[in-house]
Amino acid sequence: MSNDVREDSMARLADVARKAGVSVATASRALVRPEMVAERTRQRVRDAAIELGFRYHPSAQALATGRSRLLALLVPDLTNPFYAPIIAGAQRAAEGSGNDLLVVVTEESPERERLLIDRLRDRVDGFLAIAPRGASSLFTSLDVPMVLVDRRVRGVPSVVVDxxxxxxxxxxxxxxxxxxxxxxxxxxxxxxxxxxxxxxxxxxxxxxxxxxxxxxxxxxxxxxxxxxxxxxxxxxxxxxxxxxxxxxxxxxxxxxxxxxxxxxxxxxxxxxxxxxxxxxxxxxxxxAEEAGSAAVEMVLATVDGRSPEPRHRSVPVQLVIGKTTAMPR
Amino acid sequence: MSNDVREDSMARLADVARKAGVSVATASRALVRPEMVAERTRQRVRDAAIELGFRYHPSAQALATGRSRLLALLVPDLTNPFYAPIIAGAQRAAEGSGNDLLVVVTEESPERERLLIDRLRDRVDGFLAIAPRGASSLFTSLDVPMVLVDRRVRGVPSVVVDxxxxxxxxxxxxxxxxxxxxxxxxxxxxxxxxxxxxxxxxxxxxxxxxxxxxxxxxxxxxxxxxxxxxxxxxxxxxxxxxxxxxxxxxxxxxxxxxxxxxxxxxxxxxxxxxxxxxxxxxxxxxxAEEAGSAAVEMVLATVDGRSPEPRHRSVPVQLVIGKTTAMPR
Structure with a gap:
């Protein structure tokens, strides 16, 4: 049954390509990674796809490429105001590179971190974890790309706000x-x-x-x-x-x-x-946004089989001197 | 190529089921919706899967069932402290029902809302949108399940904090x-x-x-x-x-x-x-957490082809009288 679904999609992608006057590879790219294709080509492929009623199917694409273009971000607690801008930065960087970000809350539980990694590892290309609570061994023994934010573990890439x-x-x-x-x-x-x-x-x-x-x-x-x-x-x-x-x-x-x-x-x-x-x-x-976007860059490098350089990044903070400090009396 | 991948997975799921002494349907459920299966059965299937080197493949499952078990939540701005507990409630409800939640930031832009819905509609089973900025027509013309939070549009299910x-x-x-x-x-x-x-x-x-x-x-x-x-x-x-x-x-x-x-x-x-x-x-x-979890229940009802009852929910707030109000002088 699903073989039919798949072959059906393939045949129709070829139709879209023919109608748009481009190769099947270009048609696929225009739908899946539009940022890699010129605006005019993208528009032509899109128009052809709409006219033929073709729907791009991410699951079929994931099976074909082995990439889901999904990243998971583990955060201890969404109500910690310090994390929101890190997530916003990660989100923007993920989207900018044609990926989507799955944000999941671990509730500060090492046990939940392990469960969530287990549950999501086949669904995503890689993980980011903000200030995770699990033992170092949870992260060193992983065989999926992982970047830590605001925690450092030997052998695991990380971004730390200084x-x-x-x-x-x-x-x-x-x-x-x-x-x-x-x-x-x-x-x-x-x-x-x-x-x-x-x-x-x-x-x-x-x-x-x-x-x-x-x-x-x-x-x-x-x-x-x-x-x-x-x-x-x-x-x-x-x-x-x-x-x-x-x-x-x-x-x-x-x-x-x-x-x-x-x-x-x-x-x-x-x-x-x-x-x-x-x-x-x-x-x-x-x-903090910078820390989030740096972590996404690093995890995508790992997904691509490159080692992020440097493996540990430190994001400097800026001292703003205002009017609440002065010489003591 | 991908047909082989798929048939290979199917064959091996049958092996896992045989080894665990359960039906293929039960083995699948134990891996995909573990919350629906008794702890002992789950453990047996899991052990068999590990022993045989079987990896559950969500993309293959999505092709077979037409369900991704992913929901997308659109939020205008993660740094608005009012939204964090709504998201946390949605997250918990999504997970509790065997789904994952994709949190995406629209940056208060109606244009981005449209783009993100377009980009994600084939990847997720349904949408939640917190206080979206787009015109009503964006939501009434959708053919995917959508529940609004803190905004009401005629004909679209919604949850509003009162x-x-x-x-x-x-x-x-x-x-x-x-x-x-x-x-x-x-x-x-x-x-x-x-x-x-x-x-x-x-x-x-x-x-x-x-x-x-x-x-x-x-x-x-x-x-x-x-x-x-x-x-x-x-x-x-x-x-x-x-x-x-x-x-x-x-x-x-x-x-x-x-x-x-x-x-x-x-x-x-x-x-x-x-x-x-x-x-x-x-x-x-x-x-606010209650509003998030109610919205997830409603979108899942729509995904299942049921109409959420009621279609518009109002979550009451509680007046806490403290010591910063008193009779005027």
């Missing part, structure tokens, strides 16, 4: 202003990024960092930590993320604590894409 | 407290939801609503509108979304305006999932 490097610059900025006792409002328990951010901040400083946390990355936690922070004699505070930062700023304003006169505050991201950037705050600007 | 109804309750709550002049901080220009939210709020009130906007849905816009708001003699303000609300609260705190004594404030959503809920704020709690 927030720790940015925090080093932020620490140097605070030290230069004269701060000697700096608070770090840490991220959630078990976070891969959190200890690396703290370490980055410490690298930028000759002096003491007072670490608070682990803290849930929420507005409420940022607001709740303020009393303890004010009692700590720190003259500056660095927040792990924007939700904490917004809660911190709000509570300080409620208490009438002047920023930056009484306390300098800054943040390791700025959520500009979500409309949540605080105007004129000192914060790291994270080119 | 934020306007919730705003009616919020208006009634403020009226009952004694507010007679209430500010509405509106959403972005061209928003489908914004005039409906304003109308909902007005329905709950016998009195005047002073509408500010259209405003960009950002922290900065919420902060910037405060001077104008305070000059307006309103005793309460309702924000279109959380980004506006957070900016508003922050600026009021900076100015030392007491909430709720000097001004009652509340919000049409609460972003609890993003960690951005303001503790004890009066706000609408939006069960």
């Amino acid at each position: 927030t720790p490097g940015g925090l080093g610059e932020l620490g140097a900025h605070l030290a230069e202003l004269g701060h000697r006792r700096i608070a770090y409002l840490g991220g959630p328990r078990g976070s891969w990024a959190d200890p690396r951010r703290l370490e980055g901040l410490q690298r930028g400083l000759a002096h003491e960092v007072v670490a608070f946390g682990p803290l849930p990355p929420t507005f409420e936690a940022g607001s709740d930590i303020v009393d303890e922070l004010l009692a700590s004699d720190c003259t500056a505070a660095v927040a792990y993320n924007s939700a904490l930062f917004l809660g911190l700023l709000y509570r300080l304003a409620q208490l009438g604590v002047q920023v930056p006169e009484a306390l300098s505050v800054c943040c390791a991201d700025n959520l500009a894409g979500l409309g949540l950037a605080v105007p004129e705050a000192t914060a790291l600007h994270v080119p | 934020t306007p109804g919730g705003l009616g309750e919020l208006g009634a709550h403020l009226a009952e407290l004694g507010h007679r002049r209430i500010a509405y901080l509106g959403g972005p220009r061209g928003s489908w939801a914004d005039p409906r939210r304003l109308e909902g709020l007005q329905r709950g009130l016998a009195h005047e609503v002073v509408a500010f906007g259209p405003l960009p849905p950002t922290f900065e816009a919420g902060s910037d509108i405060v001077d104008e708001l305070l000059a307006s003699d309103c005793t309460a303000a309702v924000a279109y979304n959380s980004a506006l609300f957070l900016g508003l609260l922050y600026r009021l705190a900076q100015l030392g305006v007491q909430v709720p004594e000097a001004l009652s404030v509340c919000c049409a959503d609460n972003l609890a999932g993003l960690g951005l809920a303001v503790p004890e704020a009066t706000a609408l709690h939006v069960p």
